[in-house]
Amino acid sequence: MRWENNVPNYFTLLRLVCIPVLWFLAFSKLKIVFGIVLSLAALTDGLDGYFARKLKQESDFGSWFDSLADTLLDLSLIFLFWILFPDFVGKMLSIIIVVIILFFLKMSIGYVKYHLFTNYHMYSGKASFVLISVFAVHAVFFEPNDVLFYLAAIVLTITFIEGSLVSLTNKTFNQNRKSIFTK
Numbered sequence: 720m721r722w723e724n725n726v727p728n729y730f731t732l733l734r735l736v737c738i739p740v741l742w743f744l745a746f747s748k749l750k751i752v753f754g755i756v757l758s759l760a761a762l763t764d765g766l767d768g769y770f771a772r773k774l775k776q777e778s779d780f781g782s783w784f785d786s787l788a789d790t791l792l793d794l795s796l797i798f799l800f801w802i803l804f805p806d807f808v809g810k811m812l813s814i815i816i817v818v819i820i821l822f823f824l825k826m827s828i829g830y831v832k833y834h835l836f837t838n839y840h841m842y843s844g845k846a847s848f849v850l851i852s853v854f855a856v857h858a859v860f861f862e863p864n865d866v867l868f869y870l871a872a873i874v875l876t877i878t879f880i881e882g883s884l885v886s887l888t889n890k891t892f893n894q895n896r897k898s899i900f901t902k
Contacts, residue, residue, distance in 0.1 A: 720780040727774070727781050730767035734760045734788040738795050745799040753803070754859035760792060761852035782894050786838035789848060796855060800863075807863040814872050821879035828883050833892040839885055840895050843878040850874050 722728070737760035744753040767785055771777045797815060801808045808815065829837025838844075850871035857864055881899050886892075888899070896902075 720783060723776075723778055723780050725771075725774070725776045725781070727767040727771035727776050728784055730763040730770065731781070731784045731788045734763040734767075734792060737763075738791055741795065741799055745802045748803070750803060750859050753799075754856055757852075757859060758856050761848075761856070764789065764848055764852075779894075782840060786840070786894065789844075790838060793848075793851065796851065800855070800858070804858060804863050807858075807868075811868060811872075814868075818872055818875050818879070821876060821883075825879045825882040825886070829886045829892070832886050835892065837882065837886055837892060838894065839882050840897070841878065841881060841885075841899075842897055843874060843881050847871065847874040847878045 737756050740756050741753060741760070744750075744756060764785070767781070771781055797808075797819070826836050829835065850867070854864065854867040854871045857867055884899050885896055889896075
């Protein structure tokens with residue numbers, strides 16, 4: 720796969736560029752600016768898919784690139800929140816560890832079965848990204864909310880279990896699989 724010069728991929732690239740900026744802002748304790756950049760990064764996740772469909776620019780590269788950006792942003796958020804909200808992360812650490820283990824289990828199953836790191840574009844994944852974004856933006860502008868965190872963790876758990884089941888029950892990898900209940 721190689722770079723495709725189109726609008727959706729530039730939105731995804733913007734999300735990737737936001738990640739080191741978020742690290743700088745977290746270490747600088749600039750929470751408000753962090754929240755603005757995080758909101759922009761979250762918005763690009765919806766925009767890249769919207770424009771890919773609207774402009775008929777969906778592609779394997781774009782799908783892979785979007786998944787890469789999502790994964791890197793999600794993994795970064797764990798550590799960024801540890802910097803910004805160490806007490807909250809400490810309080811929720813056991814849940815965070817379980818979710819991380821499920822993520823790596825899903826990735827391992829996909830790698831063993833298909834010899835690649837799988838990331839499906841499932842409805843549950845979209846819901847979990849929205850919930851993570853809402854939780855994160857709310858935490859930055861107000862304070863971390865336990866209920867939003869639990870909702871995001873539950874949906875992430877469902878997403879990772881569903882992704883594992885999709886890999887286990889299908890002979891071929893289809894990154895655009897929407898659910899365990901669809902083909």
